[in-house]
Amino acid sequence: MKKIFFLLIFSYSLNTHSEDFCIINNILSIKKNEVRCQNNEILTGYFTFKSDISNLNYSKDNSFNLLIISKYKNEILNYLEEHCRKQGVRLKEIINLDKSDEKKYSVEVIITCRYR
Numbered sequence: 001m002k003k004i005f006f007l008l009i010f011s012y013s014l015n016t017h018s019e020d021f022c023i024i025n026n027i028l029s030i031k032k033n034e035v036r037c038q039n040n041e042i043l044t045g046y047f048t049f050k051s052d053i054s055n056l057n058y059s060k061d062n063s064f065n066l067l068i069i070s071k072y073k074n075e076i077l078n079y080l081e082e083h084c085r086k087q088g089v090r091l092k093e094i095i096n097l098d099k100s101d102e103k104k105y106s107v108e109v110i111i112t113c114r115y116r
Contacts, residue, residue: 037115084113
C-alpha cells in the first residue's frame with residue numbers, strides 16, 4: 001500500500017513540473033501562420049548554415065541582451081520579435097568542422113525562449 005501511495009505522489013509531482021514545448025525546425029523559412037505553439041510554451045527554433053570561417057562576426061542587440069551573428073541579424077531579430085518574449089531568451093551556436101569539406105564549417109544556431 002505504501003508503494004502505491006508513493007508511486008501516485010511521485011507521478012503526480014512529475015506531471016506538475018513538466019512543461020510543454022514547441023519546436024521550429026528552420027526559423028529562416030517559417031511563416032507566422034505555420035507556428036502551432038501555445039502562449040508561454042518553451043519554444044526552440046534552429047537553423048543551420050555553412051561558413052568558411054569558425055570565428056564569426058557578432059552584433060550586440062540590447063533589446064534581447066544577446067550577441068547575434070551579424071550575417072543573420074535581421075532574420076534572427078525578426079524571429080525573436082514575432083515569436084519570443086524578451087525575458088529569458090537564449091541563443092547558442094554550435095560550430096563544427098564539416099567532415100565532407102575540411103575547409104568549411106557547419107554552424108547550427110539554436111534559439112530558446114517563451115512563446116508570446
